[in-house]
Amino acid sequence: MTDPFEPVKASIAVTLDRLLPKHSPIAQPMVDAMRHAVLGGGKRLRPLMTCAACEAFSGDYRVALPAACGFEFIHAYSLIHDDLPAMDDDELRHGQAATHIAFGEANAILAGDSLHSLAFQALAEAPGLSAAAKLRSIALLSQAAGWPGMAGGQCLDIEAEGKELTLAELEQLHAAKTGALIQSALVVGGYSAEVAPDDARLELLKQFGAHIGLAFQVVDDILDVTETSETLGKPAGSDAALAKNTFPKLMGLEAAQMRANELLEESLALLEKAGLATDMLTELANRAVKRSY
Amino acid sequence: MTDPFEPVKASIAVTLDRLLPKHSPIAQPMVDAMRHAVLGGGKRLRPLMTCAACEAFSGDYRVALPAACGFEFIHAYSLIHDDLPAMDDDELRHGQAATHIAFGEANAILAGDSLHSLAFQALAEAPGLSAAAKLRSIALLSQAAGWPGMAGGQCLDIEAEGKELTLAELEQLHAAKTGALIQSALVVGGYSAEVAPDDARLELLKQFGAHIGLAFQVVDDILDVTETSETLGKPAGSDAALAKNTFPKLMGLEAAQMRANELLEESLALLEKAGLATDMLTELANRAVKRSY
Numbered sequence: 001m002t003d004p005f006e007p008v009k010a011s012i013a014v015t016l017d018r019l020l021p022k023h024s025p026i027a028q029p030m031v032d033a034m035r036h037a038v039l040g041g042g043k044r045l046r047p048l049m050t051c052a053a054c055e056a057f058s059g060d061y062r063v064a065l066p067a068a069c070g071f072e073f074i075h076a077y078s079l080i081h082d083d084l085p086a087m088d089d090d091e092l093r094h095g096q097a098a099t100h101i102a103f104g105e106a107n108a109i110l111a112g113d114s115l116h117s118l119a120f121q122a123l124a125e126a127p128g129l130s131a132a133a134k135l136r137s138i139a140l141l142s143q144a145a146g147w148p149g150m151a152g153g154q155c156l157d158i159e160a161e162g163k164e165l166t167l168a169e170l171e172q173l174h175a176a177k178t179g180a181l182i183q184s185a186l187v188v189g190g191y192s193a194e195v196a197p198d199d200a201r202l203e204l205l206k207q208f209g210a211h212i213g214l215a216f217q218v219v220d221d222i223l224d225v226t227e228t229s230e231t232l233g234k235p236a237g238s239d240a241a242l243a244k245n246t247f248p249k250l251m252g253l254e255a256a257q258m259r260a261n262e263l264l265e266e267s268l269a270l271l272e273k274a275g276l277a278t279d280m281l282t283e284l285a286n287r288a289v290k291r292s293y
Numbered sequence: 294m295t296d297p298f299e300p301v302k303a304s305i306a307v308t309l310d311r312l313l314p315k316h317s318p319i320a321q322p323m324v325d326a327m328r329h330a331v332l333g334g335g336k337r338l339r340p341l342m343t344c345a346a347c348e349a350f351s352g353d354y355r356v357a358l359p360a361a362c363g364f365e366f367i368h369a370y371s372l373i374h375d376d377l378p379a380m381d382d383d384e385l386r387h388g389q390a391a392t393h394i395a396f397g398e399a400n401a402i403l404a405g406d407s408l409h410s411l412a413f414q415a416l417a418e419a420p421g422l423s424a425a426a427k428l429r430s431i432a433l434l435s436q437a438a439g440w441p442g443m444a445g446g447q448c449l450d451i452e453a454e455g456k457e458l459t460l461a462e463l464e465q466l467h468a469a470k471t472g473a474l475i476q477s478a479l480v481v482g483g484y485s486a487e488v489a490p491d492d493a494r495l496e497l498l499k500q501f502g503a504h505i506g507l508a509f510q511v512v513d514d515i516l517d518v519t520e521t522s523e524t525l526g527k528p529a530g531s532d533a534a535l536a537k538n539t540f541p542k543l544m545g546l547e548a549a550q551m552r553a554n555e556l557l558e559e560s561l562a563l564l565e566k567a568g569l570a571t572d573m574l575t576e577l578a579n580r581a582v583k584r585s586y
Contacts, residue, residue: 021440026469027448031440080405084379086398105379106451109402110444113374115440116406124432131424138431139417146410147314147324151403153318176319248406276448 004283005048008061015065016072019122022271033103034113035116038076041094041233045216046071046185048182051183052280053205059196064192066126067137071185073119074145080112082154088242095233116145129192137188144184153177157244157282163166165245174217175210182216183209204274208267208285215263216288222244222256223293227289264289295572296574297337298341301354305340308358308363312415326396326404327411331369334387338509338581339364342352345496345573346482350490352439357485359419360430364478366412367438371474374406375447381535388526409438434546437477446470450537458538466538467510475509477503495512497567501560501578508556509581514539515549516586557582 003009024031027055028206051061061068081092083098084105091101096176100108123129123138143149153176188207190197197205221239225248229236239246245254267285271277296302308333340361344354354361376383376391377398384394393401416422416431436442446469453466466527479502483490490498514532518541522529532539540549560578563569 024440024445026446026465027440027452029444029452034440036298077406081402084402086402087379096430097400107448108381109377110376113370113409113438114444117435117444120431121435121439124428131428135417135424135427138413141529142414142417144415146329146405147317147320149408151407151410152317152323155323155403156399159320159322160464172319172443237381280340 004072008048009044009153010074011062011065012051012068015069019066019073019118021068028071029107030110031105031113032268033107034097034115036096036102037080037099037111038072038115038281040096042072042076043287044072045284046075046182048280048284049182049209050189050192051185052206053276053285054192055189056276056278056281057190057193057201058195059189061194063126063128063194066122067129067188067192070119070122070141071113071181071188072291073122074181075140077112077115077119078113078145078150078154080108082109087154088238089105090235090238092234095230096114101263103116119145127266133191137191140187140191141183144180144273148238149176149180149184150178150265154179156256160245161179162243163245165250167250170247170250172212174214178217179210179213181215185209201274201276204270205276207283208270208274209269210278211263211270212285212288215260215267215285217248218256218260218263219289219291221248222253222260223291225253227292231292256262297572301341301344301573303363304355304358305337308362312359312362312366322396322400323403323407326373326392327398329389329395330373330386330392330516331408333367335369335391336366336580337365338577339475341423341573341577342475342478342486342502343507345571345577346479346569347485348482349569349571349574350483350494351484351485351488355399356419356421356487357482358420359415360481360485361478363412363415363435364474364481366408366415367434367443367474367494370405370408370412370465371443371447372440373401373408377401379381380447380451381425381531382526383531385522385527388523391561392460401508412438426489427485430484432479433477433484437473442469442477443471446473452585453538455536456538458543460540460543463538463543464507465541467507468503471510472503472506473507478502485541494567494569497563501563501567501569501574504556504560504563505578508553508560509580511540511549511556512582512584514541515553518546520585553582565581577579 021031034117050064050068054061054064080099091098156173183206186205190202226240314324343357343361347357353466373392375381384391449466476499479498483495517532
């Protein structure tokens with residue numbers, strides 16, 4: 001069976017490659033590290049979300065591609081920095097050496113920083129997007145990536161190692177660390193549609209993003225317990241090694257699986273309610289939960 | 294004698310404080326680290342450049358303040374990351390503990406990342422700037438901070454430790470590492486003026502920025518040799534300790550001092566030619582070269 005996402009995924013791959021630098025007279029190792037981190041693997045969940053949301057609002061997903069890739073650059077930078085010895089200290093990512101293992105810590109930090117800048121360049125220079133859509137997208141991305149979102153969530157994740165969180169606190173952690181970026185990837189897809197979507201549907205799309213982002217994280221925690229490092233392409237069991245708070249640990253493996261399925265059902269209901277239950281968004285939601293890596 | 298920059302500096306201080314987060318329910322140590330890094334000290338050279346350039350083009354510098362502070366956030370993030378053990382491994386900054394010493398490495402990396410995102414938010418949400426001015430500024434900042442600019446220059450700086458560069462290579466290094474951000478801080482000041490400046494004058498302003506940025510770095514290298522850690526507020530002699538290429542090392546102390554003065558003269562001539570030799574830009578150029586810290 002052919003993958004229905006294949007054309008969109010191929011366009012994302014081409015755009016990532018095009019937006020990434022290839023050569024630098026002054027910083028070739030850092031440029032190589034940027035390409036290693038982005039092109040070395042990944043499910044492209046966030047850029048697919050942007051493209052799918054754009055299409056769900058009757059937009060042309062090709063217009064959304066540079067912004068979609070901006071989200072992948074932010075995601076890739078966060079993985080580089082998260083894997084550093086001072087953070088989660090992981091040596092394997094997407095089945096290959098983490099960026100700081102392959103290129104050294106200094107180049108890894110700088111490659112992450114450069115991808116961070118490049119994401120905003122991709123949005124600011126996206127052809128075909130209106131100035132208003134670009135500025136709304138940039139403002140949203142900066143918040144989702146920054147202190148109120150992803151970076152804040154990662155801070156809490158590290159501060160909470162070895163301490164026990166409540167389930168509500170763990171959900172708050174992941175709403176910031178993973179949810180904010182997924183939500184904003186979807187909303188920017190909406191902004192990229194030719195006709196600006198109304199606020200009510202965007203709000204439902206945001207709720208869908210919150211649900212599916214959380215479901216994705218619950219499944220991530222489950223897979224860290226149930227799968228091997230080989231399947232995952234990153235070290236299995238690393239949450240336990242770092243005494244991280246996880247959904248299986250706080251509620252048990254079976255209850256965590258039920259929670260993931262429940263979140264999936266709720267997210268699909270939100271799509272229906274918004275009139276956005278397209279094949280692509282529905283399939284993306286299903287894949288976020290029913291996956292083995 | 295009162296400082297003629299005092300009112301502008303006071304406005305910058307107020308704006309920095311206002312744009313920085315104070316409280317976070319999930320990431321207070323990171324937010325504290327962000328404030329420590331930005332509010333702990335610094336000459337505010339880049340935001341002063343933005344405000345001065347805006348006024349030189351008959352703009353109201355208050356309109357340029359959020360963008361100006363965006364440049365200070367980028368500068369502060371770069372200092373946090375540069376001071377990390379994997380980079381220059383410095384423990385002292387602005388006469389106080391470097392951010393990773395005061396808040397730990399993980400919080401320092403994340404505080405830098407959050408300041409990086411916050412810079413783009415400050416530009417995207419700047420009141421009073423046109424959408425076109427914001428987008429041009431964001432595109433320029435992302436390049437100046439990213440792989441073709443500051444981050445690329447820092448990569449070369451680290452890769453070149455212990456190797457001997459030519460003078461031309463050292464100038465190329467600093468054009469990327471320091472010059473690009475100073476140039477773009479000036480140009481964004483121009484973009485912030487009510488009447489868009491013509492390209493010829495912007496080009497002269499960019500050349501002024503290149504000259505003064507290089508002069509600033511030559512003086513930085515000289516001070517690392519001639520001053521004490523107490524005066525500098527950061528470890529003196531650290532360039533030699535890291536076997537860094539510096540202007541005094543490559544051309545001798547006296548020739549380096551002459552080069553700095555020559556660059557200052559050339560930069561002032563460029564200002565005259567552009568019709569931008571205002572008190573504030575002239576004084577900023579003088580201070581960048583004739584300083585003891």
